[in-house]
Amino acid sequence: xxxxxxxxxxxxxxxxxxxxxxxxxxxxxxxxxxxxxxxxxxxxxxxxxxxxxxxxxxxxxxxxxxxxxxxxxxxxxxxxxxxxxxxxxxxxxxxxxxxxxxxxxxxxxxxxxxxxxxxxxxxxxxxxxxxxxxxxxxxxxxxxxxxxxxxxxxxxxxxxxxxxxxxxxxxxxxxxxxxxxxxxxxxxxxxxxxxxxxxxxxxxxxxxxxxxxxxxxxxxxxxxxxxxxxxxxxxxxxxxxxxxxxxxxxxxxxxxxxxxxxxxxxxxxxxxxxxxxxxxxxxxxxxxxxxxxxxxxxxxxxxxxxxxxxxxxxxxxxxxxxxxxxxxxxxxxxxxxxxxxxxxxxxxxxxxxxxxxxxxxxxxx
Numbered sequence: 095x096x097x098x099x100x101x102x103x104x105x106x107x108x109x110x111x112x113x114x115x116x117x118x119x120x121x122x123x124x125x126x127x128x129x130x131x132x133x134x135x136x137x138x139x140x141x142x143x144x145x146x147x148x149x150x151x152x153x154x155x156x157x158x159x160x161x162x163x164x165x166x167x168x169x170x171x172x173x174x175x176x177x178x179x180x181x182x183x184x185x186x187x188x189x190x191x192x193x194x195x196x197x198x199x200x201x202x203x204x205x206x207x208x209x210x211x212x213x214x215x216x217x218x219x220x221x222x223x224x225x226x227x228x229x230x231x232x233x234x235x236x237x238x239x240x241x242x243x244x245x246x247x248x249x250x251x252x253x254x255x256x257x258x259x260x261x262x263x264x265x266x267x268x269x270x271x272x273x274x275x276x277x278x279x280x281x282x283x284x285x286x287x288x289x290x291x292x293x294x295x296x297x298x299x300x301x302x303x304x305x306x307x308x309x310x311x312x313x314x315x316x317x318x319x320x321x322x323x324x325x326x327x328x329x330x331x332x333x334x335x336x337x338x339x340x341x342x343x344x345x346x347x348x349x350x351x352x353x354x355x356x357x358x359x360x361x362x363x364x365x366x367x368x369x370x371x372x373x374x375x376x377x378x379x380x381x382x383x384x385x386x387x388x389x390x391x392x393x394x395x396x397x398x399x400x401x402x403x404x405x406x407x408x409x410x411x412x413x414x415x416x417x418x419x420x421x422x423x424x425x426x427x428x429x430x431x432x433x434x435x436x437x438x439x440x441x442x443x444x445x446x447x448x449x450x451x452x453x454x455x456x457x458x459x
Contacts (some may be wrong), residue, residue, distance in 0.1 A: 097183075097391070108183070108451070109164075113346075116384075120296050121442055126219040131158045132349075135302065135321075135322075135323040135324065135350075135351050135352055135353070136258075136259070136260065136295075136301040136302030136323045136324065136419060137302075137323070137324060137353045137414045138175055138193075138204045138206075138324075138355070138414050138415055139204070140174050140204060140415055141223045141408055141414070141415050141416070141433075142172075142173060142175065142177045142408065142415060142416060142417075142430070142433050143173060143175030143176060143177055143204070143355075143415050143416070143417035144164075144168045144173050144175070144177070144417060144418070144419070144420060144426065145177050145188070145357060145417040145418060145419040146176065146177055146179065146182045146187040146188075146190075146191060146419070147178055147182055147357070147362075147419045148164075148180035148192065148419040148420060148421035148422075149161045149164065149165070149178070149182070149186075149187045149190050149419070150178070150182030150183025150184075150187030150190070150239050151183045151185045151186055151224050151225045151226045151228070152182065152183070152223060152224065152419070153223065153225070153254075153362075153370070154225050154330075155225045155226045156421050158190070160421060160422055160423075161190045161421075162190070162193070162194060163422065163423040164420045164421060164423050164425065164426045165190070165191070165194040165426075166423065167423035167424075167426040167427050168420060168426040168429075169194075169198070169429065171220070171426060171430030171431070172429055172430060173338075173426070173430060174202060174203045174204060175203070175204040175205075175206075175417065176191055176195070176205050176206075177205075177206045177207075177326070177355070177357070177417050178191045178205070178206070178207050178208075178252075179207055179261075179263055179306070180207070180208065180209075180211055180212075180213055180232075180244065180247065180248060180251070181208065181211050181232070181263060181264070181433075183217075183226075183228060184221070184224055184228040184229070184230040184231075184232065185213055185228070185230055186215055186224075186226075186228060186450035188207065188251035188252050189251050189252075190255040190387070191205070191252060192251055192254065195252070195253075195254070196253055200254070200255075200256070204258045204259070205252065205254065205257055205258055205259070206257070206259035206260065206261060206326070206355070207248045207252070207257055207259075207260060207261075208260065208261045208262070208263035208306050208433050209236075209240070209241045209244040209245065209248075209260055209261075209262060209263060209287060209291075210234060210235070210236055210244070210262055210263040210264060210265060210287070210425070211232040211233065211234055211235070211244075211263065211264075211449075212228065212232065212233055212234075212235050212240060212243060212244055212247070212282040213230040213231070213232055213247070214232065214233060215229065215230060216229070216230055216231035217229050219231040223373065224352075226449055227246065231419060233247075234279065234281055235447050236262065236265065236282045236283035236286055236287045237282060237286035237287070238285075238286040238287065238289065238290035239286075240286070240287070241286065241287045241290045241291060242290065242302050244459060245257065245260065245294070245299070245300075246274045248290070254336060256299070256300075257299075257300050257322075258301045258302070259300065259301065259303065259304075259324065260291055260294070260298065260300050260302075260303045261304055261305060261306030261325075261326045262283055262287050262288070262303070262304070262305045262306065262316075263305075263306045263307075264306070264307060264308075265280055265283055265305065265307060265312055266278050266307040266311075266312050267303065267309055267311065267312075268307075268309050270307050276312070280312065280315060284319050284320065288303075288316070288319070288320040289320075291303035292320070292321060295323075301323075302322075302323030302324055303322055303323060304316070304322040304323055304324045304325040304326065304327070305322065305325050305420070306325070306326035306328065306357070307325075307326070307327070307328070308328045308329045308330065308372075308373070309330070310327070310330060310338060310339065310343050312341060313325045313327065313343060313346075313347075314343070314346055316351065317346055317347070317350050318422065322350075322352055323352060323353075324352055324353045324354065324355060325347065325352060325353075325354055325355070325412060326354075326355045326357050326417075327339065327343065327354050327355070327356060327357065328356075328357030328358045329357070329358045329361060329362075329372045330343065330356075331343075331354070331356050331359070331407055331410075331413075331433050332356075332358070332359055332360070332361050332365065332403060332406075332407060333365060333388060333399075333402065333403045333406055333450075333451060334364070334365065334371075334381060334384065334385070335361075336451070336452060336455055337452050338455055340410075340452055340455055340456075341454075344410060344412045345346070347412050348412050350413075352414045353412055353413065353414040354410070354414060355413075355414055355415050355416070355417060355423055356407040356408070356413055356415070356416040356417065357405075357417055358372065358373070358410070358418075358419075359403060359404055359407040359416045359417070360403055360404070360418050362375075362419075363387065364377070364381070364385065365385065365400060366399075366402040366403075366425075367398055367403050368400075369382075383449065385399070386448060387448070388402070388445070388450055391441065391444060391445060391448070391450070392441065394441075395437070395440060395441035395444075396438065396439065397435065397437050397438075397440050398432075400428065400429070400432055401432035401435050401437065402427060402429075402437060402441065404416060404418060404432045404433055405432065405433065405435075405458045406451070406455075406457065406458070408433070408458070409457055409458045409459075410456040413455070437458060442458070445457075
């Protein structure tokens, strides 16, 4: 078994040759991630998890006690997959997850985090999405050395000796820091982060890797140039928006043998009743009216919209897990209960009849 001491030693040795290896990798085909010899791709063994945006003070401050209670309630309800990132609360989410999981047996849960941003001390930095006094700024780094550094930092923040899944984070055209230049960052990751994560996987430091993004194009591009295991597709598969995933994303992943983790299955709370859609907040025209129609239909069939939304995102065979966020213990319990509820088949039939969901969208059995 690889210990944290082994990992840090390996990271320091990698850093000693980082300059030479990066220059060499940029000029050779070996820079691309080599396919796994076994041909198998890691897929988490749990279907339902907890996303860490709210735990990291996303949109508003989550007091320490509320975060701890939400994590405890999720665990008590059977949740065993936890997703976080250095970006979520600029380190706060990872620290809170690490504090809670310190009391649990490592073999009892799956943890995923992300690379792409390195944190730097900055007491004056403020970001619109993350609330409270956070004390850090960030810089992008998708190189091999930056990837090792990010994983080492996350291990320390989480107080763990291993990470199951690593996602290359926010390397996407919707990232306001990148926009149309996202392909430049992608090229850096293709020579740096992707082969480095494949090496970590081969070394046993992680079990699987992929991209964690809010658009489809980076995922399709990654499937062309590397050998990822799974993808965190946030805001791309929900009751409100799913056609492109069904038609393009899912078939491409199935052909490669990769799976999907659905992030923001409630569209950042919109399908749970909040008047905020996704991470930007702006609600597209007609979406409130569509939500009301689906809500009424759910009530007609003896269920609720949040329950329908969560079960819908877990239904496709290519989906490994769906990971809604929770800010409080009540939300954590409600989300877990939704996954255990029974929804009549007639509800899904009527949803398709009224063209509220795509005809070819998979629905729960």
